[in-house]
Each structure stands twice: as C-alpha cells, then as structure tokens.
Amino acid sequence: MKIYQDWHGLGQLHQNLVVGLGNFDGLHLGHRRLIASLVNKAAETGGTAAVFTFFPHPLVVLKPEQAPPLLMTRESKQEMLAALGVQVLLEVPFTSQFAAIGPQEFVAGVLVQELAVAHVFAGYNYTFGRGGRGDAQLLQAAGRQYGFGVHIVSPVMVDEVPVSSTLVRQMLADGEVEAAAAYLGYSPFLEGRVVTGEQRGRLLGFPTANIELPAGLLVPANGVYAVKIRLGKDIYPGVANIGIKPTFHAQGFERTLEVHILDFTGDIYGERVRVFFRRRLRGEQRFASVEQLVEQIHRDITMTRELSGYNSQREVI
Template identity: 35%
Template sequence: MEIINDLSTYKSTAKTFVTIGTFDGVHIGHQKVLKNLVESAKINNATPLLLTFFPHPRMVLEKDKEIKLINTIDERIELLKKTDLEFLIIQKFTKEYANKTALNFVKNILVDTLNISKLIIGYDHQFGKNREGDFSHLKEYGQQFNFTVEEISQLNVDSITVSSTKIRKAIEKGEIEKANNYLGYNFMLTGKVVKGRNLGEKIKFPTANLSICETYKLIPKTGAYIVKSEIENNTVFGMMNIGYRPTVSGKHQTIEIHFFDFNKNLYGAKIQIEVLKFLRNEQNFKSIENLKTQLQKDKQKSLKYINGLLFDY
C-alpha cells in the first residue's frame, strides 16, 4: 500500500475504485466497505483507493467539543496496511477544505485528480460544505461525470448498528469486550515506556509506565484491565492500571502495565498494548499491603482468563 500525504502530488491515469471517510477504528463496518472495494476493483482491473482525512473533521470544526479517537493516525495506517488497498491518501483537513461544495469535491478531486470509475461508500456517508452531499447527490454526479456509486448497507452485531461513536462510548465505559467485538480486533494503546516512581517494583509488581504523546487518543475509563503485547516477537500477557493511584497520593493519570513472567528493561521502548478485558474500578486502599493483596487477586483472575483464551486457541 502506497501512502500519499499530499493530494496535490497525486494524479491517477488508471481508473480507480474509491471509498472516502475518516475510518476511525477501522471497525468491522469499515472492513466490509474495504473488502467490497478491493474485490470489485480486482474484478474490474481498477486501482482500489481510500481517501481519508486527518485531523478528524470534528477536531477542526467542533473544537469546543473535544473528540477523542479510537486510533492514532499511525495505528489507523497500521490497520489499513492489512487490507489490499493499493493507495491510501491522507488529506489534511482544514476549515478551508471543509468549505468545498459537494460538486467541487466531486469534480476537482474524485474526477479530475483520482480518475474515479466507481465510488463505494457506507450507508450514512455525507460530504461537502455543511455535509450537503449524500447518496442521492452522488448518484446524480455519477451520471454527470460517468462513474458509478454503490452504497454498502449497515453492519449489525447483536441487532446493533456498528459505528465509531458506539465503539468510543463502549471504551469510555470500560466495555472493552463489546468494543473489541465491534472493532474485529483488540483495542490498542501505543506509546513509549518512561520512568515512573518504581513503587510497583517495591511491592513486587514492577510496571512499565506508558506515555502516549497523541493527546487526541481515546483512553479507557480508569480501572484495571487484562492486556497483552508483542515484545521481541513474543506474546506477553499482563494487567494494566489506568488511573490516579489514590492509595499513594497520585497527582495525575498514569497508564501502568505489569507483565507476567517478564523482567526485561523496556525504558525508552515503543510498545503497543492490546486491551482484552476490564477487571475492576480503581480503588483507594487503606494501606499498601491491602493494595498488594488486591493485585494478587487481580493477577489470579487475569491468569484464569488468559488460560481460558489459550485453551480456546
């Protein structure tokens, strides 16, 4: 997959099959659209292409309503690389770009730049200034500029329509297993391991402190979670705490991971954590000993869950 970070540098001479959207989460609904796109393009000897946007339009147009995203842009790229897309165009989204009319967007970008032959979109797609364009507009423009338009129906799980918004809400509530079911993969946190206060080491629960530089990344609700990570080509399980560490008078939120049967120094390393299950809410314990007792219980519960997962494999 070739990544284009500036639409002005790209112009297609081959016919393209295109889909458009922010694709935050690259969830199972998005995957349905992408699969259709790639398969249709292959049958018709066309180039499958995704035009996506960053920052997220709501981050630009609704700054007073701070939105957190399921994926960082790097995580989104990583997920899209697993598809058979040939081109990923990441268009910088600005207020000026948002002022393009639906007709201007279709004519200047889809037709003149991308040489579109077919557009495949999700069931609720809207585009152009003030989101004025919808499926019916696209059908009209398709007839005018000689490209076809296909709308992919909504995807339901347990009779619930899958959407990025519903996944974000599930993550915010700590409903990780529900979110993972909608995503089609495990929700991830990617960051750099930084030095902490080494309190975990003193109670025989050493932790890797994860620092995430992307402030727009969605962080699950505070509490304890079961997690796993790929470190040096090995799968390592553990438990993670997101919170303010009230037992030791913490002042700011931290993300700390205790890996099981693992004692390598990870300081400075970039790691990715897959979040598997919510364990419990953050608690303020009366003493460090009480905290240590609870961590032992958390570990046993985690190991039981992990053994169940491994048995299922």
C-alpha cells in the same frame, strides 16, 4: 501502501482508482466491510484499492469543542489499512479551506478531474462537502452523470445495533472493552513509548511498564484490565492499571497507563509497545493499606492467568 497528502494528478499516477471515502476512526466492522468490498472490486476490475480520508479529524477544525478523542493513532490506522489490502492512502490535511469546498465541486474537481475514479465506496450515512451537504444520494446522481460506479455500504449490525465509532467510544469510556471488541473486530488497544514512572510497582514486587500515550487518544475508563502487550514481535499477557492510583494520590493527579507484564524480565525503557485490552477486572479503588493493595494485585494476576488464552508465557505473532 503508498501514502499521499495531495490529490492533484493522482489519477494519472494510479489508474482505475477504486476509492473508499470516510474518516475510518477505529476501523471497526462497518469500515472493514466497506474496505473489503472496495479491495475486492479493485481486484475484479484490475484497479487500485484506495482510501480518501483526513487528518486531523474534521471536527478539530470545524468545532474543536466537539472533536472526539481518537480510537487509534494516525500510524496505527495506516498500518491497519495496509494490512486490509489498501494500496493507496490519500490522507488529506483537513483545513478550513478544504471544508469550504462544495459537494458538487468536490465530486467534479477532486473525484473526477484529479482522481479519475472508476468506483467510489461510502457508508450509508457518509456526508461531505461544505456544511456536510453531500450525501449518498448526491454521490449516486454524480456517478450516473460522470460515469463512475457508486457503492453505498449498509451498516454492520451487532446485537441489532449498527456499529459506529461513536458507540465504540462510549463503550470504552465505560470500560466495556469486551463489548467494544465485538464492534471493532479486534481487541481495543493503546500504544506508546515506555517511560520512567514512579517505580513504586517494583518496590511492591510488581514492576510495571509506564506507557506514555500520544495526546488526543481515547483512554478506557479507570480500572484494572487483563491485557496483552506487544513487544516487538512477541506478545505477553499482563495486568494494566489506568487511573490516578488513589491509594497513593488524591483526585486530580494525572491519569496514567501502567502494565505489569507476566513472566517477563528485561529493560524496555524507550521501547514502543501496544497494549490490547481484553477484559476489565475491576474499577480503580483506594486501599486502606499497601498490604491490602498487594493482596488485590495477586488476585488480579491470578484472574488474568485463568482467563482463556493466558496460559502460555508468550505467543509469537
């Protein structure tokens, strides 16, 4: 997949562009339907499957106080888009200057003049241009005017509820990782580098990998989770803790993510890992003694092993 930050002349570099418009945070089932549709259209027409999106999230520039935490890193989004068949990613820096472009100017100047789009795909609730005044109806009218195809993708419904990034964020904030997976189409995950922590887990008999997370990511609710952790090409089962470790720290201590990897020995400091959240086992709690904590950790590990798919030591991707 080729990645660009500038749209000027892109239509000359890649002919017959089939472009998906949107932010695509989380790449949930609705996003995946849209991308699958445009990839199929590109294959049918001999075109190039492309996505037009932004970095950072527009609200970071327009209304920073309302900017949502992200469901995945920029790098993860790029990796997943490529795996879904996108050939060209136009990842435009979102600035106040770009936000000032009107919807008609965006269509005529960017989509038509610079990209020479053959087809455009957008979600049913997609808005664009200054003040969000452009919508699906305007896109359809512009398509008729300039001669490009416009495909408005209806929402994906799960349990009679439309899938959205906002809904997924709320589920994760509540610790409902299994429900979030049903809307995402994959297990929610966090990724980061393994760093040195307090090393208390090793003293308790349960060494943990402490994960340094990039700023701006949504971290699920505090608690203990059954997870899988990807180390290179291998995936291991594990038990993760998110929170302040109240048995040892008072309120206000910085939240951390640490993972005890089952049946694993080795030095992975400095490695970049991905932690997939499969099920929340319990909320975070303060124990009256270290002995009680250790007993509970044993129960957490037993429960994790009993979960479907956690029977083998490791799986290879």
